[in-house]
Amino acid sequence: MEAFTTHTGRAVPLRRSNVDTDQIIPAVWLKQVSRTGFENGLFAAWREDPSFILNNPAYQGASILLSGPDFGTGSSREHAVWALQQYGFRVVIAARFGDIFRNNSTKMGLLPVILPSEVVERLQAAAEADPTVEITVDLAEREVRLGSESWSFEIDDYTRWRLMEGLDDIGLTLRHADDVAVYENGRQPWLPTTV
């Protein structure tokens, strides 16, 4: 996973709530067995509408998505995270996220930032007024900055450390393989196996 410390970029205001993962990447795109090529499926149905915000040339190259609340609800498909990243997003800012999407994002190095609705709307308004405006998302300081304004956000220490170091969860867990073996020896004897 690519390490995330701080990122400065332009932002796309997506003024919709309950942006479920079926919208982020429709199911037809989930048939691929590779991990790449999902950028064309990002918001595939919505992008057919020429007035959809991602079709506005002024927002080409933006790397921060500013969404309404409850972004990434629904399906567990990690393809939603891959599609956002492969399209070029490094950060999604919203007032609330679906739990599974938020978890998947932190596994891949896409930073989900939770800020109050009024702050998200302030950022959206800024990006609407001037699509070239840049926002800084500083994970080290747990802070989002726009010009002279700044807002702090919460993220647990462990996830922040893992993101900043770009660490692979599996490698971390395998350091504790002995603990897993000890636990396995004490499992209840009636628990089923699939054999």
Add this chain to the structure above:
Amino acid sequence: MGRTLAEKVWEQHVVRRADGEPDLLYIDLHLIHEVTSPQAFDGLRMAGRTVRRPDLTIATEDHNVPTVLGPISDPVSRTQVETLRKNAAEFGIRLHPMGDAGQGVVHIIGPQFGLTQPGMTIVCGDSHTSTHGAFGGIAFGIGTSEVEHVLATQTLPAYRPKTMAIEVTGELPVGVTAKDLILAIIAKIGTSGGQGYIVEYRGEAVRKLSMEGRMTVCNMSIEAGARAGMIAPDETTFAYLKGRPHAPADEAWDAAVEYWKSLRTDDDAVFDKVVEIDASTLTPFVTWGTNPGQGAPLGSAVPSPEEFDDPIERSAAERALEYMGLTAGTPLCEVPVDTVFVGSCTNGRLEDLRAAADILRGRTVVTRTLIVPGSMLVKKAAEEEGLDQVFKDAGAEWREAGCSMCLGMNPDTLKPGERSASTSNRNFEGRQGKGGRTHLVSPQVAAATAVTGKLTAPADLA
């Protein structure tokens, strides 16, 4: 202080706990399907890792499979299914492929084999894994990175969610089902109400539900934002499990039941949040919008966006009505429907098919009506009862097992503008096919709707 059911099950599975880190949680059962696993197996291969416990892992083909006999015609879908077969063979994982007697939707086959038991931790790369919590375990959906993590380590690092009790008081009136209950709960707490929580469904009406009904309720926990939902095990649970292929037997059964009986929330335990809902006030429920929280009693009318005080909810309602092609004030029972889907991990079990058949017996459908059993064993059991003949006589299509029109990854889809009454779990834009419009309903309402061509409660059939 006492502990909640969720806390008891969680604590039982903590492999390692350290300050400032998530718990490392042991996973008792890992369910796999073709859509969210190929990149995880690739990851294992690239890192030179193996599957730690293939004997705690089971795979099935469900999302892509056609529900008519014959091979998969879509080459991309076929490749995905073939990839699962190769991966299962390479890593020694039991697989139920298309055509196998045990094949079916991943959340139907676990309980059916008796692999889903009280007190277990169960995960799957599918958000409706919450279904399995109906047996009193912690079960939740994960992404592909976590699928790879569980394959490699049989564990997951996770912070314990907060606990929420949903207390369902009173009794469900006759003709009101588990599906109506969960749709009403989601409408009440909203699609974000359960974010960050494990929900425990409690109370008289929940205790009276069959295992099938409990699975329907827990299945849709994720639609209320909760990653997991659970119901304490009781005699209904034990009776369902006894004698199933992977359930404990003989002395092991007795020991297991004794332990399972301890899996209940202590009287003095405190939940982080409590929500109450009175079951006796409920009536058949349907969704009118494009998220599962946008629902209302079938006896009411399409709401006006003006009814929503919150500006974000108001604009979501405006957008939903436009997408759904609905006008505020239209009685929901006058909304015309051209397709009916009975099936999915929400409502694709034998009890659901019986409920639909009871309504269709001796009647004729006027819509395209797909009846898709959740598994091949459900299909076989239904055929032994003659339900397939009831459906065929009514003019409905009797299909093979799979996820089918719930998400339209196979050829069972809506065309743009088509409108369904569906027993599935998501009414998202385009979920059942691009431009398709979905109303979530119970199997009973689905069947009655197939007869009239409009959203209809069974009680209103002539």
